[in-house]
Amino acid sequence: MKENLINYTLHLADNALIMGQRLSEWCGHGPILEQDIALSNIALDYVGQARNFYQYAAELKGGDATEDSLAYFRNDRDYKNNLIVELPNGDWAQTVLKEFLFSAYQYYLYQQLKESKDERIAAVAEKSLKEVTYHLRWSSEWVIRLGDGTEESKIRVEKAIDEVWMFTGELFEATEYEKDVIDLALIKDKWNERVAAVFNEATLTLPQTKTWHQTGGKTGVHTEHLGFILAEMQVLPRTYHDATW
Amino acid sequence: MILQENITAKKIWAILETVCDPEVPVLTIIDLGIVREVKVNGEAVEIVITPTYSGCPAMDVISMNIRLALLQEGITNISIKQILSPAWTTDWMTEEGKQKLKAYGIAPPQYKQVVCEPELFGKEESIQCPLCNSYNTRLVSQFGSTACKALYQCNDCKEPFDYFKCH
Numbered sequence: 076m077k078e079n080l081i082n083y084t085l086h087l088a089d090n091a092l093i094m095g096q097r098l099s100e101w102c103g104h105g106p107i108l109e110q111d112i113a114l115s116n117i118a119l120d121y122v123g124q125a126r127n128f129y130q131y132a133a134e135l136k137g138g139d140a141t142e143d144s145l146a147y148f149r150n151d152r153d154y155k156n157n158l159i160v161e162l163p164n165g166d167w168a169q170t171v172l173k174e175f176l177f178s179a180y181q182y183y184l185y186q187q188l189k190e191s192k193d194e195r196i197a198a199v200a201e202k203s204l205k206e207v208t209y210h211l212r213w214s215s216e217w218v219i220r221l222g223d224g225t226e227e228s229k230i231r232v233e234k235a236i237d238e239v240w241m242f243t244g245e246l247f248e249a250t251e252y253e254k255d256v257i258d259l260a261l262i263k264d265k266w267n268e269r270v271a272a273v274f275n276e277a278t279l280t281l282p283q284t285k286t287w288h289q290t291g292g293k294t295g296v297h298t299e300h301l302g303f304i305l306a307e308m309q310v311l312p313r314t315y316h317d318a319t320w
Numbered sequence: 321m322i323l324q325e326n327i328t329a330k331k332i333w334a335i336l337e338t339v340c341d342p343e344v345p346v347l348t349i350i351d352l353g354i355v356r357e358v359k360v361n362g363e364a365v366e367i368v369i370t371p372t373y374s375g376c377p378a379m380d381v382i383s384m385n386i387r388l389a390l391l392q393e394g395i396t397n398i399s400i401k402q403i404l405s406p407a408w409t410t411d412w413m414t415e416e417g418k419q420k421l422k423a424y425g426i427a428p429p430q431y432k433q434v435v436c437e438p439e440l441f442g443k444e445e446s447i448q449c450p451l452c453n454s455y456n457t458r459l460v461s462q463f464g465s466t467a468c469k470a471l472y473q474c475n476d477c478k479e480p481f482d483y484f485k486c487h
Contacts, residue, residue: 109460
């Protein structure tokens, strides 16, 4: 049982950390200053959420585990994040679409988790939900702006849907460590509803939801992209073990 | 310098009044409402604080500054605990804090709690310009120079300004 709780907490932490690390690549490269700042803010929220979950996971594991050892000294096969968060940012359309699909998922996930019997997870979820609400609103507005925008922006966001959609199914596929703590079917219903509403407003066509999807991230089987993220993120503490900030 | 045997919660609160937020230096941590509890047990002092946002980088600096302020007063047995629930809200900001923010050029959070809703292009809050007091302002971005602020511009005096957003 405890093993499941540790794995679940790590899954929540890994999702937030990899999402944050990926989005932070936009820092200094945003199309305009305000949106550059928006993405950096969102990335920072994710890293903060990741820290809160890692600290809890480290306490559960005990021994020498710390938030830093969990983030910096685990290999890709130990990471339990969803594949969608490790995908490359692509262009602006792909970044905002990915952010929208993921934050809509997190919005309903944290709503459920804040009622969790586990007090620590409930507390982090309660705190994070306020932040995710901003992420969802920001990304929804951008999906609409692009979908119902110019011919070019519509093509871009449609292409992004083609690339990212097959990674959404995994969000709702319960692993061993999730099945007793979260009702993913309920989240899936609400997520479908929200995505359909925003796509409708954005004049975008909703893809078939029952299509084949990519899976494996939550049990450590990742795309090749995760290795590169970890290499960049972990190189310093792995090279200089005693490095401090 | 406070003698160890004379430590009271009241004195600790008074010391905490001197610790400022590193990002918005006109606000003390009491103004911000992030100090949730002070427990004194003999010589041991425990301070319970809560972050404004999960990723707020100021929290570590604030913890260190609390420690330094207490050490300066001769209090050495200090523990600082961070809690997440109940989650911080701008409702906990003091009236004095709101006035200090405005004087500093940052629009304070609304009195009536208007929290971000996921509804799209929803009604924007009418925020008063801290410089010319006009309500004829517009939202530039929900995300500003720090996690706790949004960026606005005044349509009358044209000045851009930060708004300490409701949370």
